[in-house]
Amino acid sequence: MSLIYPRSGLKAHPLNNSPDYRSTLKRAPSQPLILLPHTLSETTGPVFGHVAVSEIDSDLTRAHAGEPLGERIIVTGRVLDEDGRPVPNTLIEIWQANAAGRYVHVRDQHPAPLDPNFTGAGRAVTDADGRYRFVTIKPGAYPWRNHHNAWRPAHIHFSLFGPSFLSRVITQMYFPGDPLFRFDPIFQSITDERARNRLVSRFDIETTEPEWALAYQFDIVLRGRDATPTEEPHEH
């Protein structure tokens, strides 16, 4: 199947020029972007399906000898293209803070405890139906110095490739009903409310496992449409 990449969907994305998020002030380009034709360089991309991503890579609670502290959760979803077709065999990389809101990263200075049983990095490759599944713990909110009393809503960072350079995206998954949404300039940098809410996972009682873990569902839609859509039958 040959894909095309219309630009019409790109309006869902935030602008780099989003001054309420202060790190953008010296980093957002000031010159206009130059419209790039989609050549072979853009419509191709790396393939990781062959890379050995083992089953344990998608269970962030089993990376150490003991179990991490916090609320165990299951995160599942499907990766789809703009037509709603599954994106199979595509790499997903995730990373997150621990239950106390602390990252393993050496530069995280938040005075909350590290958890010796939690790193917070995972990988998965989607199956033939575009499905993925992670087991992890619910990350904590954490403070940052963007403005007075600034706290990030709890989130998991997601990195996806899809079929080409054009479908590449890095985003963040949030949890339903977080009271920090309205105060967070990163979440609010997405100006369209419907687009913003696509980053909020859905509590999923069907996938929740009794006596074990709550589940959240997060579907991801990547750029790309079928170049030759089958004609829909006309209704008369």
Next chain:
Amino acid sequence: MSTEKPDGLTPSQTIGPFFAYALTPRAYGGSELATEQVAGEGVAGERIRIEGTVLDGDGAPVGDAMIETWQADAEGRFHAAGNAGFTGFGRAETSAEGGFFIETIRPGALPGPNGTTQAPHLTVSVFARGLLIRLATRIYFDDEPGNAQDPVLALVPAERRGTLIAKRGAGGIFRFDIRLQGEDETVFFDA
């Protein structure tokens, strides 16, 4: 299976400052899916090294960026069969001084739109704290005569074209700095 048309794309968010232990985890002892080494031993082509610094609007180094590169092989092919050791994909975290490098082979020329020929280049994504969506740019090479006919360079105002062209210096190393903002700002594309 239902193929209900989705509401729209999943919006981008910043990579943030704390991605390294997952995406470029060498210092954390993690396994890396891709590194600065794009071409393994035995891959045909001229070995090249590209070095650069990512700078912000004040000219200060950006020490928490991730650079990804994507390119054709020496024959201008993507995903060519029988080209073991060459993925075409590179990934580098900037150092505290904003520095990065990529070691690869020089890509070949390849077809462009409307019968044109694209000069050899790498396609680049820049991710960083403070970037809500990745920046797309290209690395061309200053010793390629085909640059003059390249259909993408032709879209760039002449006075800014140089920001897309790596310059060969001491030891044959190509230099390609990425200026996110301000004077001599790198050309970024709306892909």
